[in-house]
Amino acid sequence: MDFKSSDTITGPRTEDRLPHSTQAAVKIVIVGGFGVGKTTMVGSVSEIRPLTTEETMTQAGIGVDDNYGSDSKTATTVAMDFGRISITDQLVLYLFGTPGQERFWFLWSGLFEGALGAVVLIDTRRLEVSFDVIGRLEERGVPFVIAVNSFPDAPRYPIEDLRSALDLAPEIPIVECDARRRASSRDTLMTLMRFLHSLELTKASV
């Protein structure tokens, strides 16, 4: 195992340390295709420099353990960028920019199941790459909103055309955003939170 010697490990900067009073964390997942701006969005709202957690995936079948560590298996490293926002001195929010392909999601147990909800970041130049992601979230019952990352040269569709093309239920919010801008990314997260809040209200009134 490639372990850095403890001398070379750089921990969090002093200003990036959480207070001792921090009791719990929540997470939101930002999911979308390659190059759609997940890392940009994480970086624009995070209070810490975005970090990367990696996981190794092998192509060997589940349950096979006799060739563990042998060279015959192909290992793929899957990286996930994440950031952090302190909510109160007791609560902290983590944002994970997650690859769109579902086969990667199993690498991090509870990635979606435990999340408050998800932001599906889409690029109208490649709308179809988001189809599978949206379908998987629907199947898993993960609440989500759609954020259209406004690339300058991307085709602009009316929101209702997008809703129809993505076959989304009328209550699911669709917002335009500029993932590079902190205020815009924050507003996108607020849209998700308001949506989750409305779901809770609906649940409570049933």
Next chain:
Amino acid sequence: MTPPQRRRRYPIKQEPPPEQLQQSAPGAEGGTGQEGTKGKEGERKNPERLYVLTGATPGGERASLDLVTLIVACAEPPPAAPPEQSALLRLCKAPLSVAELSAYLNLPFSVVTVLLTELLTAELVQARDPLIRQSLADRSLLEAVMHGLQKL
């Protein structure tokens, strides 16, 4: 211009949790010492069991630690602690998520959960569980997050 067209999907029945899959997996007999612990409460906290899990099911569930479980050291590293344990203990003097530990140590999430399970068993660290969606009975958490985001 007409965008491409998707078709909506609906929630599907939950698959059996990975633990159950693991227990019935044909390759599981390769591990040692797992028969006695199989299916018992708290088996995920058993480090021996975890090693078996990590070796036997790459990509499977390994521990009850979430990416955002907060870890706090509650002791100084023992003199005999291996370097990676000492590094972990130094990092989480203040609360730090498992994801951040993985990032700072440059180790895969799964490896960090194995190391942390050892430290939890030895009571050198504490774990503060995340608040997950299923457990949200009240709206106050969502409101707290909204309030926090508005301050950004």
